[in-house]
Amino acid sequence: MDKSEINQQMQRYIESGEMAGAALRIRKNGETVYQGKWGYADIKNGRRTDYDTMYRLASMSKPVTAVAVMKLEEQGKLKLDSPITEFLPGFGKLRVCSRQLPADQVYEPDPDHPAGRLGELPEDMEFVLPKRMVTVRDLLSHSSGLGMGTVGMLMTGDLNRRMDRLAERVEKWQSVPADFQPGEATGYSAVVGFDILGRIVEVVSGLEFNRFLEKELFSPMGIRDITFTLNEEQAGRLSALYFADQGRLEDVSDREDELKWYEASRNGYFSGSAGLYGSMEDYDKFVQMLADEGQYRGARILKEETVRKMRSEGAAKHLEMMPGAFWGLGMLVTVRPDLCGMPVAPGTFGWSGAYGTHFFINPEQKLQAVFVMNRSNIGGAGSPIARRVEELTFGIYGER
Structure with a gap:
């Protein structure tokens, strides 16, 4: 393999309608060894992808x-x-489903709720006391049980309203x-x-979540282009969002069901799970901080041992997300790629x-x-x- 294969592969994706645009940066020992940008951020308006595209x-x-x-x-x-x-005493009334249910038993489609609604639960469904309370560790390692199955996901979705704030x-x-x-158990709390966790940050710090991120993370690293709310200039750099279907790309940027978390952010709902916008340029700074054991260009964001803890097994006991991979604290760690096909x-x-x-x-x-892509x-x-990006990166610049 050589680096020309990256460009060739990305061009094939563009030409086949698999994606509208993308950008990639690869670093080795902290230095950029490859970067490229392809296609369009906005096809209709002829705006090409750049490294600062949002x-x-x-x-x-x-x-x-x-x-x-x-932190x-x-x-x-x-x-x-x-x-x-x-931090959140209201969870003291938490109950737990006595068993997990397949989606087809309780899911009901609803045009007013794109994610569907919870239908009637089986008569023998019971809710029991938790053996222990959910911890911060459980949330970080996707082992809390909250919003991690059919009942929790559908019930929380049914409660949400567009004008809600995080609290x-x-x-x-x-x-719920x-x-x-x-x-x-484990899985994924989407x-x-x-x-x-974002709400816990607010309670503990006394700051709204977006303000905490700005003060403690983004400002020290010189990050301006990771945000919950776009200013006018950033909005002008935002990539359109496309749906790909048999070689055709449809702009779905204005579909509420596709962008419900971003609609909520405009109303002050700062989603720690899925609400941020960002550029490749600035997310690369965040990634470099993690790669450099918690610091970025002299700014110490986390201690070295904290970053090592984040990339180690996070749950209270061994729980594999898939064979050969487990959750650290906020990220997936692959230990046996031969088992999980990564x-x-x-x-x-x-x-x-x-x-x-x-x-x-x-x-x-x-x-x-x-x-990044769209x-x-x-x-x-x-x-x-x-x-494929992983395969090319390790094939050209590393070893597997």
């Missing part, structure tokens, strides 16, 4: 939220194993049962877990966003990459394009 980061917001929580842990303001009732929505969720006993080296960690954004870091090889139906962490 993207909807979606779940690549989660690692940022995790760093915010770990407070370093400051002694919370502990990973603290019960969340210490209001989290308060509503306190009435956990899908499994805290710390007993929304609830990390939004609760084209990376052991020890690689990172995460993705629903619209195709992706990053990964391998500490041993000092190899990292940030990739497609609504790419599959998030399961994106075949993300897998």
